[in-house]
Amino acid sequence: MAGKNSTVERVYEIVEPYAKELGLELWDVRFAKEGSDWYLRIFIDREGGVSIDDCVDLTHAITKPLDDADPIKQSYTLEVSSPGIERELITDAHFNRYIGARVMLRLIRPIDNVRDFAGTLEGYDNGLISFRTKDDRLLEINRKDTSYVKLDDFNFEDFNAELD
Secondary structure (H helix, E strand, O other), X not given: OOOHHHHHHHHHHHHHHHHHHOOOEEEEEEEEEEOOEEEEEEEEEOOOOOOHHHHHHHHHHHHHHHHHHOOOOOOOEEEEEOOOOOOEOOOHHHHHHOOXXXXXXXXXXXXXXXXXXXXXXXXXXXXXXXXXXXXXXXXEEEHHHEEEEEEXXXXXXXXXXXXX
């Protein structure tokens, strides 16, 4: 693998031991150009959630090792954050961990003119996603046919209760 993927893989190798040492899970690493600027985004997680202090601690721990290894030749902005409550499921381990969870799924090509679905992740096996829609249809979709699969933790009842 060359280019951006090897950069992400190298950064992952450098950062993961520091994340583990701090009791953090390295959720994802992304290296992206936005306009004329490059961003190295590192997403971390931990049981009970990530604090700002966790992000700061990891940033301090990895800045020198990243500078020393120099896996990225151009200048970039480093961002360390939580993947958020509507986190994207990326790895096989993510999918397996969240079987039974509510998810949002976007397809690359629509099924019956529909690209966006919400429902429950029923299973995951070798890239095949079993997904039950809110109207109780069971779909089996190859992961490579999705734009994304994200947790769907937004609950309108919770939102309405806060307004009362």
